[in-house]
Amino acid sequence: MLIIKLAFRNILGAGLRTWLNVFVLSLAFVAIIWMQGLLDGVGEQVMNNMIETEVGGGQYWRRAFDPYDPLSLEAAHGPLPRSLDELISQGRAIPLLMTSGAIYPQGRIQSALIKGIPPDQHILNLPTGLLEEPAPPGMIPAMIGQRMAKQTALKAGDDVTVRWRDVNGTFDATDLMIVAIMNTNVPTVDNGQVWIPLDRLREMMRAPNEATLVVQGKGVPAVPSGDEHWVHRDLDYLLKDVVDMIRTKSVSSSIFYAMLLGMALLAIFDTQVLAIFRRRREIGSLMALGMYRGQVIWLFTLEGALHGLLALVVGAVYGVPLMILSAIRGLPLPPSSEGFGVAISATMYPSYGLKLVAGTTLLILFTVTLVSLIPTRRIARLNPTDALRGRTS
Amino acid sequence: MDGEIVITTEHLVKSYPMGGRHFTALDDVNLSFVTGEFTGLVGPSGSGKTTLLNIVGALDNPSEGRAVVLGQDTRHLSHRGAARLRNEHLGFIFQTFNLLPVYTVYENVEFPLLLLGLKASERRDMVRQALDWVGLGDKVRSRPAQLSGGEAQRVAVARAMVKKPRIVLADEPTANLDAANSHKILRMMVELNRELNSTFIFATHDEKVISYLSRIITLQDGRVVDDALKQPRAA
Numbered sequence: 001m002l003i004i005k006l007a008f009r010n011i012l013g014a015g016l017r018t019w020l021n022v023f024v025l026s027l028a029f030v031a032i033i034w035m036q037g038l039l040d041g042v043g044e045q046v047m048n049n050m051i052e053t054e055v056g057g058g059q060y061w062r063r064a065f066d067p068y069d070p071l072s073l074e075a076a077h078g079p080l081p082r083s084l085d086e087l088i089s090q091g092r093a094i095p096l097l098m099t100s101g102a103i104y105p106q107g108r109i110q111s112a113l114i115k116g117i118p119p120d121q122h123i124l125n126l127p128t129g130l131l132e133e134p135a136p137p138g139m140i141p142a143m144i145g146q147r148m149a150k151q152t153a154l155k156a157g158d159d160v161t162v163r164w165r166d167v168n169g170t171f172d173a174t175d176l177m178i179v180a181i182m183n184t185n186v187p188t189v190d191n192g193q194v195w196i197p198l199d200r201l202r203e204m205m206r207a208p209n210e211a212t213l214v215v216q217g218k219g220v221p222a223v224p225s226g227d228e229h230w231v232h233r234d235l236d237y238l239l240k241d242v243v244d245m246i247r248t249k250s251v252s253s254s255i256f257y258a259m260l261l262g263m264a265l266l267a268i269f270d271t272q273v274l275a276i277f278r279r280r281r282e283i284g285s286l287m288a289l290g291m292y293r294g295q296v297i298w299l300f301t302l303e304g305a306l307h308g309l310l311a312l313v314v315g316a317v318y319g320v321p322l323m324i325l326s327a328i329r330g331l332p333l334p335p336s337s338e339g340f341g342v343a344i345s346a347t348m349y350p351s352y353g354l355k356l357v358a359g360t361t362l363l364i365l366f367t368v369t370l371v372s373l374i375p376t377r378r379i380a381r382l383n384p385t386d387a388l389r390g391r392t393s
Numbered sequence: 394m395d396g397e398i399v400i401t402t403e404h405l406v407k408s409y410p411m412g413g414r415h416f417t418a419l420d421d422v423n424l425s426f427v428t429g430e431f432t433g434l435v436g437p438s439g440s441g442k443t444t445l446l447n448i449v450g451a452l453d454n455p456s457e458g459r460a461v462v463l464g465q466d467t468r469h470l471s472h473r474g475a476a477r478l479r480n481e482h483l484g485f486i487f488q489t490f491n492l493l494p495v496y497t498v499y500e501n502v503e504f505p506l507l508l509l510g511l512k513a514s515e516r517r518d519m520v521r522q523a524l525d526w527v528g529l530g531d532k533v534r535s536r537p538a539q540l541s542g543g544e545a546q547r548v549a550v551a552r553a554m555v556k557k558p559r560i561v562l563a564d565e566p567t568a569n570l571d572a573a574n575s576h577k578i579l580r581m582m583v584e585l586n587r588e589l590n591s592t593f594i595f596a597t598h599d600e601k602v603i604s605y606l607s608r609i610i611t612l613q614d615g616r617v618v619d620d621a622l623k624q625p626r627a628a
Contacts, residue, residue, distance in 0.1 A: 292473050
């Protein structure tokens with residue numbers, strides 16, 4: 001208690017020098033938590049958006065299906081095994097069928113991925129109920145995303161011709177009625193895609209009871225498909241690219257944090273070195289009064305470390321309101337963010353987990369203590385008689 | 394002198410490396426001090442006064458010979474052992490007062506008692522007594538920067554005496570004081586010496602201090618050239 005009280009008195013007695021160091025350190029503390037919180041929040045948003053809108057709780061893929069190779073779609077569909085049929089009938093999964101095709105908006109040709117989905121599904125957060133809207137006779141109701149609408153200059157109520165190949169390799173064509181333009185944050189269910197009712201696509205492809213993939217609901221445990229043509233893809237697999245992207249961003253951010261923290265720690269280090277130099281006589285006096293060398297080292301180390309504690313307090317004073325405000329109101333992204341190709345909302349909401357706050361706090365306290373300890377090793381070599389004279393050994 | 398021997402030095406030598414040679418600060422010093430002495434180490438600058446005081450105070454170690462303080466050979470004391478000896482039995486008074494700038498007068502005087510781990514009520518009584526000795530009971534809340542030189546040195550005396558040490562080592566205690574304050578401080582120390590029977594050893598070349606001493610040990614070039622009792626002036 002004696003040393004803690006003395007340490008507190010000493011750093012508060014240093015006045016502006018202490019508060020400047022504390023403020024700089026607090027800036028590093030708040031900046032790290034706030035920026036990492038934004039990154040974590042964006043990452044969570046992206047993952048949630050993808051899970052809600054595209055990935056569900058996991059998927060079963062037709063083995064030949066390769067999402068990066070449109071040519072694989074020709075062979076990547078087949079009948080559903082009983083286990084997956086059961087899941088679907090229980091409402092815990094939905095089948096999707098896909099084929100490549102082309103649409104002809106305003107007489108232009110544009111390739112499109114045609115996806116069939118049950119209109120009454122509730123697994124994915126897509127307004128597929130709109131596909132139950134009646135279309136004129138001979139037309140198939142279809143839904144596209146706002147990005148696709150922009151690419152094709154189509155709007156709700158427009159009709160467009162679609163051409164595809166059925167399972168026998170025969171080309172066929174029909175007309176689609178765009179019944180809805182959906183707003184979605186997930187480009188991978190929007191760009192270059194047309195959504196129609198599943199049963200209509202099965203008819204078009206002459207592929208009854210077939211699917212390309214099955215999307216299971218969130219929280220639904222995976223079951224063995226019982227069919228070698230169907231493989232399960234869990235969330236780790238499906239979200240790997242997103243996770244890798246976030247991890248890469250975290251690494252680059254960490255470099256920035258290290259630089260920011262490094263500058264603040266340099267100020268603490270310099271303060272410590274100066275304090276030990278200026279207070280040599282005081283160090284000698286403390287030893288003459290009966291303090292052990294270790295106690296004196298502990299005193300000066302604690303003085304430096306207390307900068308970290310004060311920085312946390314000061315940081316909390318302005319940082320907490322800032323973080324609460326940004327958590328409630330979010331940060332709007334510029335319109336150009338739509339082109340990022342990532343399932344990100346128009347507004348970023350940060351996420352300040354306990355791990356982030358506690359981890360950053362511990363990191364700062366630890367590094368500040370370490371940086372404060374390094375210069376105090378001089379005290380271990382200091383001769384008390386020289387210190388009393390104001391000399392260094 | 395009569396009384397229990399508290400300090401003994403035997404063939405004490407202290408030398409420092411300086412360039413390629415050695416500077417001998419103390420050369421074969423043989424002395425002893427008893428309880429209750431009021432003694433001074435007198436000599437010009439560089440004669441070894443402060444060096445001897447530092448060795449006796451367990452702040453430094455001799456190059457040769459030994460110093461036995463209250464039965465303990467200072468050569469064999471660890472850093473902790475030496476700190477404990479200083480904390481429990483020795484009081485220091487410095488030329489530049491060496492008060493802790495962030496503590497009040499009360500807290501400065503209390504500091505050695507905190508190191509001893511005494512209870513709060515004990516500490517309070519002892520600090521009050523020490524401040525009464527030096528007549529600074531009304532300055533308990535002041536900080537060192539608010540004190541005059543004389544007042545600061547009185548606080549230093551109170552701090553040195555608060556634990557009623559067996560030995561008090563004073564290194565040029567009046568060097569930064571005017572004559573009036575010097576006499577005031579010295580009379581105070583004489584009184585405390587009489588009341589507590591602490592052994593006072595001064596390092597000084599100040600005639601005002603010398604006039605109060607009952608024993609003068611003259612050092613020159615690290616050697617004891619004279620060791621004589623004298624009649625001190627009345628306090």
